[in-house]
Every structure is written in structure tokens, then in C-alpha cells.
Amino acid sequence: MNVNVAQTFNFLPVPTDIHFGCGVLRDLPERVRSAGATRPFLVTDPGVCAAGILDEVTAILRKADMGFTLCDRVKPDSGSALIDETAAELKRSGSDVVVGIGGGSSLDTAKAVAALATNAGSSLDYVGLHKVRNRPMPMIAIPTTAGTGSEVTLWSVFTDDTRSIKVAIGGVMIYPTVALCDPDLTLGLPPLLTAATGMDALAHAIECYTNNACQPISGALALAAIQLIGRHLRSAVLNGRNRESRYGMMLAATMAGVAMNPTRLGLAHALAMPLGSWNLRVPHGIVLAVTLPAVMEFNYLAEPDRFVDVAQALGESVEHLPRMEAAGRAVSAVRSLAHDIGIPSSLADYGLREEHVRGVVDEAMKSGNVPVNPRRTCAEDLARILRQVI
Numbered sequence: 001m002n003v004n005v006a007q008t009f010n011f012l013p014v015p016t017d018i019h020f021g022c023g024v025l026r027d028l029p030e031r032v033r034s035a036g037a038t039r040p041f042l043v044t045d046p047g048v049c050a051a052g053i054l055d056e057v058t059a060i061l062r063k064a065d066m067g068f069t070l071c072d073r074v075k076p077d078s079g080s081a082l083i084d085e086t087a088a089e090l091k092r093s094g095s096d097v098v099v100g101i102g103g104g105s106s107l108d109t110a111k112a113v114a115a116l117a118t119n120a121g122s123s124l125d126y127v128g129l130h131k132v133r134n135r136p137m138p139m140i141a142i143p144t145t146a147g148t149g150s151e152v153t154l155w156s157v158f159t160d161d162t163r164s165i166k167v168a169i170g171g172v173m174i175y176p177t178v179a180l181c182d183p184d185l186t187l188g189l190p191p192l193l194t195a196a197t198g199m200d201a202l203a204h205a206i207e208c209y210t211n212n213a214c215q216p217i218s219g220a221l222a223l224a225a226i227q228l229i230g231r232h233l234r235s236a237v238l239n240g241r242n243r244e245s246r247y248g249m250m251l252a253a254t255m256a257g258v259a260m261n262p263t264r265l266g267l268a269h270a271l272a273m274p275l276g277s278w279n280l281r282v283p284h285g286i287v288l289a290v291t292l293p294a295v296m297e298f299n300y301l302a303e304p305d306r307f308v309d310v311a312q313a314l315g316e317s318v319e320h321l322p323r324m325e326a327a328g329r330a331v332s333a334v335r336s337l338a339h340d341i342g343i344p345s346s347l348a349d350y351g352l353r354e355e356h357v358r359g360v361v362d363e364a365m366k367s368g369n370v371p372v373n374p375r376r377t378c379a380e381d382l383a384r385i386l387r388q389v390i
């Protein structure tokens with residue numbers, strides 16, 4: 001690792017109590033009690049129910065004689081109205097801990113609901129950074145995908161139903177109290193979902209590692225996550241029952257989540273918010289998977305040394321190549337990974353058309369992920385990147 005003596009930096013230690021390993025789900029009752037609670041309020045979605053994971057959770061709670069209340073109506077990208085309704089339901093239920101079970105949408109909903117338990121008003125009142133003032137109700141995050149890292153991040157992303165755009169509540173109050181990361185919960189995840197969520201984790205790690213706000217502690221975590229993904233994503237997609245791959249991918253997603261809290265990300269994530277909005281609503285992981293190679297192609301010339309590290313972490317042998325060529329290998333390695341795991345090369349099948357470009361770019365340029373991108377970016381640059389994936 002290169003050091004930069006001119007750099008001063010901040011690293012946010014993650015306050016979340018992380019428990020990681022195959023089978024840690026069975027400790028849920030103990031984790032509820034250690035959070036000072038007795039009655040969980042479960043927040044999840046129909047996919048988690050259909051996969052049989054909710055049954056596993058409720059069986060563990062029943063065995064421990066622990067009563068619970070269930071909300072299983074979370075939709076992809078969630079929505080402010082559902083969050084507000086669920087928060088009201090939580091208050092009526094007499095529960096004292098929120099347990100989110102699922103991918104990013106369920107976990108982010110659960111985080112917002114826990115915040116509204118102790119902060120008056122609607123979820124939309126808290127959009128932005130550090131607006132949540134009162135400590136939320138304790139919240140336990142149980143991820144069932146290896147991607148968003150939401151179990152360890154200070155963001156809750158959801159759809160503002162009044163404007164149909166994706167928004168976020170952020171701040172140190174939003175971190176889950178406990179993360180129960182059990183890789184066995186991802187064994188049944190279908191290939192495309194494994195691929196898209198895995199590419200989201202890769203985008204977190206690469207955008208964090210290569211952006212202008214990266215610092216050595218986040219960088220070390222992000223680089224290790226890139227290595228794990230290079231080693232395990234293909235087999236997690238192609239042989240979903242491979243526990244080693246599932247373990248490696250969940251570890252990577254959680255490490256990338258910790259890494260990115262203080263650094264923000266880059267252009268792929270700037271594009272993800274508007275592309276997940278309005279009538280487009282392209283799934284977050286798909287946006288990242290499709291746009292990441294095009295964004296890297298645009299960026300690698302600006303920070304070649306960092307991209308050389310990415311190429312090496314992905315297993316490319318670049319020692320004898322000229323520097324720029326070695327940096328470019330990071331881009332080709334990600335393209336071939338995406339190809340191997342069945343990621344489409346464009347968003348055309350998801351409804352993206354030329355007429356969307358202006359609106360998406362205008363919204364993306366407002367993102368805090370643009371100023372930290374390694375290469376200075378204007379609206380025309382972003383439009384060019386977007387047109388590559390139409």
C-alpha cells in the first residue's frame with residue numbers, strides 16, 4: 001500500500017455489533033436479549049417468506065418462547081408510505097426491537113422504521129444527513145443477499161412515493177445495533193440475484209477504493225473485498241450451494257459496507273438513484289452491474305495506480321505491463337466477470353431509452369458521489385457513459 005504523507009483522514013468506526021458465520025441465525029434470541037429487548041418486530045418481504053427463511057426465523061423465536069409481530073409486505077426499493085404505515089404498526093404492537101430480514105429493501109425499511117419509533121413524523125421528514133436526532137429503537141439486521149452491506153451502513157435508501165424518486169436517510173443513528181450475517185441464508189438465492197447483488201458489493205469496493213475520499217483503513221477493507229469477490233462470485237452464481245463461495249461473498253459485502261461509510265462512492269452509484277426512480281425502477285444491483293465497467297473505463301486513466309491494485313486484487317497478472325495497460329486490466333477483468341455471471345450488457349431490456357438520459361443525468365449530477373469520483377465529471381461525461389448502456 002502506498003502512503004500519502006499529505007493526507008489527513010477520518011474513519012468512522014462502525015458501532016454495529018457484527019456476528020458473522022454459518023449458523024449464527026440460531027443466536028437471534030440471545031441477540032434480542034443482549035439488545036435489552038424481549039419482543040421483536042420482524043420486517044421482511046415476500047421473497048424471504050417464499051425462500052423459507054422467515055419460517056426458520058420464526059421457528060427459532062418460538063423455540064425460545066419469544067413472541068413477535070410480523071410485517072412481510074416490503075417491496076423492492078420500499079416506499080415512504082409503507083415505512084410510515086409500518087412504523088405506526090410497530091408502535092401499536094408493543095415491540096421493543098426491530099428485526100430486518102432480507103436484501104437492501106427490507107433492511108433499509110427496517111432501519112427507517114426503527115428511527116421513526118422514537119422520532120415523530122414521516123420518513124420523508126428525515127431525508128438527508130444527520131436529521132435523525134433521537135436514538136432509534138434497537139435494530140437487528142439479518143441480510144439474505146450478499147450485496148448492499150446495509151447491515152453495517154449508516155444509510156436507509158427508499159422511494160419517496162410522492163415524487164417517485166429514490167431518497168436516503170443517513171447518519172450515525174441509522175447504523176443497525178446488531179448485524180447477524182449468516183452466509184447459509186444465501187444458499188438458495190437465485191443466480192441472477194446472486195450476480196446482481198454481488199456486483200453491487202464489487203461496485204461498493206471498487207468505487208470506494210478508487211475515489212478521492214478513500215483512505216488507508218477503508219482502502220484495505222475494500223481491496224480485501226475485491227479479492228474475495230474475484231475469487232468467489234463466479235462460483236456463488238454458477239454453483240449456489242457452494243458454502244465457501246457464499247461465505248466469501250457475504251464477507252466481501254459486509255467488509256465493503258464498512259469500508260464505504262466514510263468515503264462515499266462514485267458515478268455508478270450516482271446513476272443508480274435516478275435509474276431506480278420514476279417509472280424506470282431498474283433494480284439497484286442490475287444498474288451497478290451494467291454501469292460499473294463503463295464507469296471504470298472512464299475513470300481508470302485518472303487514477304491508474306489504484307486501478308492497477310484493483311486489477312491485481314481480481315487476479316490479473318500485470319507486473320510486466322506498462323502502467324496504463326495494467327490499470328486497464330481492471331476494466332477488462334470486471335467486464336469478463338460480468339459476462340461470465342450472465343449480467344446483460346445494456347439496460348435496454350429494463351426500459352432505459354434515449355429520452356431518459358437528460359433526466360437521469362440531471363438528477364445524478366446532484367449526488368454526493370460525483371464530487372468524490374476519481375475523474376472530474378460533467379453532465380456530458382455522464383450522458384456519454386449512460387448512452388453506452390442503453
Ligand SMILES: [Fe+2]
Pocket residue numbers: 148200201203204269284288
Ligand atoms: Fe450499492
